[in-house]
Amino acid sequence: NGSTNPGLSPVLITANLQNKKVKEVSCGSHHSMALTLDGEVFAWGYNNCGQIGSGSTANQPYPRKVTGCLQGKNASGLLYAWGANTYGQLGTGTKSNHLSPVHIMADKERVVEVAACHSTHTSAAKTQSGQVFMWGQCRGQSIVLPHLTHLTNTDNVFACFATPSVMWRLMSMEQDDFLTVAEALRKEFDSPETADLKFSVDGKYIHVHKAVLKIRCEHFRSMFRSQWTEDQQEVIEIGQFSYPVYRSFLQFLYTDTVDLSPEDAIGLLDLATSYCENRLKRLCQQIIKRGITVENAFTLLSAAIRYDAEDLEEFCFRFCINHLTQVTQTEAFWQVDGAMLKEFISKASRCGAFKN
16 A cells, blocks of 8 residues: 555555556465456565565565566466575576566476465476476475476375475375266376277367267267268368367366367357357356457457357457557457447447547
8 A cells, every 4th residue: 555554444556556457366474466457467565585576675565567577468378486485486496586577487388377385485386288396395305496296286286295284175195096977087088098989170189989978068969860970970070170179179078177278269169159058158258358458359359249259248348448549559459340340439439438
């Protein structure tokens, strides 16, 4: 709030955050951070080790934008670290503190989950393919670079390697070969050993099981009736959708989850609309909402209109109105067809977007 006085009641923070929508907040013991819908990172508070990322150790009494790292859609899956580094917990390869962001795990694939424990000086990250890395203090030793573990989730990093161990979920240290139904289905997706059908997309095969597809999807239930030629085929060619999109769709049928970038989620939204998969459609819309930026807002709005995603359309429209000046200067805005541009301007005018 701009001072160091105790706050006895909530105070609206406006400094450097005016006209910005905050979607996530994280609090340390003496400093705080916020992530905006535009993908910008702000930090404030105690700064003895450079945890504010300002390039100095001066305390920061109000939000300050963290610079020195990619932000917005270009930063998706990239990992940056800064602050105290006594035990190598930043993963930079040294034990030197860093007052500004440093890009780590640059040679690894997209990072989808990050966790850190201040009291044990241990850090962990999970990549898109499920690999789990750890670094920092590990059973009394310092691991200064991200190290690949045998674990399947970041929680277990702190249970196995932190000193003292930190656990907030029940954990068994014994090997248990039993799989739940959900775990077994996830494991058998794209498994050539048990599959009885292959999809060929962009020259690549995806191995699946007819029974699972029929149980989970009305489109396939109809396809595998005897009067369809596909019911007799061992390989089905798919030309309408890309390999990442179609693989994500089939994986969704096995796992009920989706892990795609906002741009690829547009293609999956198209597929979900074609196959009348309403739950998948909602998941795609959630991914697109989380990834909206000034640069891609009008493209996402066009996609929402094209695929009849009303909730997403309204969300993208409101985002465009709230960032009208920046959006109208993007390449996507001027590449849209005339009819849609005319409709957008008309609707924006009715909402009062052009009033002084």
